[in-house]
Amino acid sequence: MAEILKGLFGGSKPAQTPLAAAPAGDDGFADFAGAPDPSPASIIASVSSVSPNAASSLPTSQPLISYTKWYRVWERTSISDFYNEMIIFPFIVAVVITYIWGTRKNRSKAKGWIQAHAPVLENEYASVGFGGRRSPEGAQGVGGEDYQVEDGVLKENGPTEFVTYATGRSNVAFLDIKLTLLKRYNPILLIGETVTGFFFDSMPATIERMEATAYAFDGQESKLVPASKDESRKSAGNSTYDGFVWAIVNKDMMAQLRQDRYDISLTTTKDHPKLPAWATVMSESSEVTDALLAPELIKAVNDCGDLLDALVITDQPVDRPKKLNETVPRKRITLSIRLPSSTSASAYKSSLPLFTYYLRLPDFLTSNARFRPEVTRRIRATREEEIRKIKKVDDDEKSEERKLQSDKEKKQKRDNLLKGLGSVEQKKFLEKEREKEQRRSQKKRTQKA
Structure with a gap:
C-alpha cells in the first residue's frame, strides 16, 4: 500500500517491464499476435484453463452449451421446445380429417340421389345435366346402386350445394334441381345453426332437401325454342293453362311458407279428407283443388310421407312485387322434399313416385287446368x-x-x-x-x- 501511495504522489516510478522481443519480419517490423481463435473448441479450452477459484466465480445460472452447425437441429433443440406445436397439431389434424369426411359424405349423399332419380329424368327429358348430353334412347327403369351416372349430370356448387338441369320436353321449358345438404365439414357452424334455429324462428336451421322448379312454356314456345324445333313443339299441343296458386304443404312448413312467399299468402288453407293428417291444401278456390287432387297424386303423397315439404303450382312471384312489370304471370311448378338420412339410392323409393308424378304434372295441367269463368274471375x-x-x-x-x-x-x-x-x-x-x-x-x- 505504501508503495502505491508513493507512486501516486510523486514517488519513484515503478519499473516498466519491457515487451518481449518479437522476431522481426522481412520488412524490419515486429510480427504481433493474431486475433484469438473463435471456434467453440478454443473457447472451451480457455474456460477450462481458468483456475478453479476463478471458475467458481463465474455465473452458474446457465450451463455451458457447445454450439454446433445450424443444420444440426437435434443437437441444439429438445422436446420441450415444441410443446406449443404438439398441442396445436392434433387440432389441425382433426379439422382436416373432419373436412375431408364431411365433403365426402355430402358427395356420397348427392351421388345416391342422382343414382335413384337420373333414369326417371332421362326418361322424361331429352337432355339431362350440363354439357348438352343427350339422354339415351328408350331410357327406362329405376336407378339403383349399380346405376352408372355420367360426368356432368350433377354439378357441385359447393360442399353443401349440388345442382342439375334438364330440358327438352313438351310443355316445359326447363327444369332446375338443387340439393341442399348439411355443413358436415364444419361441426362448429352446424351446431351453431342448430342452436340458433332452436331459439329464433327467423333463423331456421338448415334442413337437407331437394328443391325442383319446372318452368312452363305457357304458349311461349315460339319465343324460347329455335325456329327449326318450333314445328315439333306446336305439334305437341297447346301448352297454356289457367293461372292460379295451389299447393299441398306439410303443416310444419305452412306458417313459414305463408310468411316467406308472396304467392302462398294469396291462398286460403283447408284440410282435405283424402290427404294424410300432416298435410293440408292451400288454394285460391275449392274448384281448383277438386280438379288437381287426382288419385295418383294422393297415393304419391301418402307414399312419400312427411318427407314432403311442399308441392306448389303458381303463376305469381315469390317476393312481393313492387313494380307493375313484376306482376306479369310466370307459371312454375316447384317441389320440395326432405332427404332421408341414408346415402344409398334405395332410400328414395318412398319419394320417387311423387317425383315422377311431379315431372309429368305439366301434361296434366295443360289438359285439366281450365276452369269456369266464375272461378277465373275471382282469381283475377x-x-x-x-x-x-x-x-x-x-x-x-x-x-x-x-x-x-x-x-x-x-x-x-x-x-x-x-x-x-x-x-x-x-x-x-x-x-x-x-x-x-x-x-x-x-x-x-x-x-x-
Missing part, C-alpha cells in the same frame, strides 16, 4: 287488387317526386330573384315572404280550431 280479381295497390304506391311516389321537383324549381327561381335585387329590396322581399308565411300558418291554426 285478387291479382287486380294487388295491381291497384302497386299502382297507388307508384302514383304516390311519382307525385312526391313531382312535388320535390316543383319545390326545387321554386327555390331556384327565388334564389335567382334575390341575386338580382339590392340589399334594401332583398330586405323588403324577405319581410313580405315572412308575413305571407305567418298568415298561412295562422290560417291553418284557425282551420284546425
Whole structure:
C-alpha cells in the first residue's frame, strides 16, 4: 500500500517491464499476435484453463452449451421446445380429417340421389345435366346402386350445394334441381345453426332437401325454342293453362311458407279428407283443388310421407312485387322434399313416385287446368287488387317526386330573384315572404280550431 501511495504522489516510478522481443519480419517490423481463435473448441479450452477459484466465480445460472452447425437441429433443440406445436397439431389434424369426411359424405349423399332419380329424368327429358348430353334412347327403369351416372349430370356448387338441369320436353321449358345438404365439414357452424334455429324462428336451421322448379312454356314456345324445333313443339299441343296458386304443404312448413312467399299468402288453407293428417291444401278456390287432387297424386303423397315439404303450382312471384312489370304471370311448378338420412339410392323409393308424378304434372295441367269463368274471375280479381295497390304506391311516389321537383324549381327561381335585387329590396322581399308565411300558418291554426 505504501508503495502505491508513493507512486501516486510523486514517488519513484515503478519499473516498466519491457515487451518481449518479437522476431522481426522481412520488412524490419515486429510480427504481433493474431486475433484469438473463435471456434467453440478454443473457447472451451480457455474456460477450462481458468483456475478453479476463478471458475467458481463465474455465473452458474446457465450451463455451458457447445454450439454446433445450424443444420444440426437435434443437437441444439429438445422436446420441450415444441410443446406449443404438439398441442396445436392434433387440432389441425382433426379439422382436416373432419373436412375431408364431411365433403365426402355430402358427395356420397348427392351421388345416391342422382343414382335413384337420373333414369326417371332421362326418361322424361331429352337432355339431362350440363354439357348438352343427350339422354339415351328408350331410357327406362329405376336407378339403383349399380346405376352408372355420367360426368356432368350433377354439378357441385359447393360442399353443401349440388345442382342439375334438364330440358327438352313438351310443355316445359326447363327444369332446375338443387340439393341442399348439411355443413358436415364444419361441426362448429352446424351446431351453431342448430342452436340458433332452436331459439329464433327467423333463423331456421338448415334442413337437407331437394328443391325442383319446372318452368312452363305457357304458349311461349315460339319465343324460347329455335325456329327449326318450333314445328315439333306446336305439334305437341297447346301448352297454356289457367293461372292460379295451389299447393299441398306439410303443416310444419305452412306458417313459414305463408310468411316467406308472396304467392302462398294469396291462398286460403283447408284440410282435405283424402290427404294424410300432416298435410293440408292451400288454394285460391275449392274448384281448383277438386280438379288437381287426382288419385295418383294422393297415393304419391301418402307414399312419400312427411318427407314432403311442399308441392306448389303458381303463376305469381315469390317476393312481393313492387313494380307493375313484376306482376306479369310466370307459371312454375316447384317441389320440395326432405332427404332421408341414408346415402344409398334405395332410400328414395318412398319419394320417387311423387317425383315422377311431379315431372309429368305439366301434361296434366295443360289438359285439366281450365276452369269456369266464375272461378277465373275471382282469381283475377285478387291479382287486380294487388295491381291497384302497386299502382297507388307508384302514383304516390311519382307525385312526391313531382312535388320535390316543383319545390326545387321554386327555390331556384327565388334564389335567382334575390341575386338580382339590392340589399334594401332583398330586405323588403324577405319581410313580405315572412308575413305571407305567418298568415298561412295562422290560417291553418284557425282551420284546425
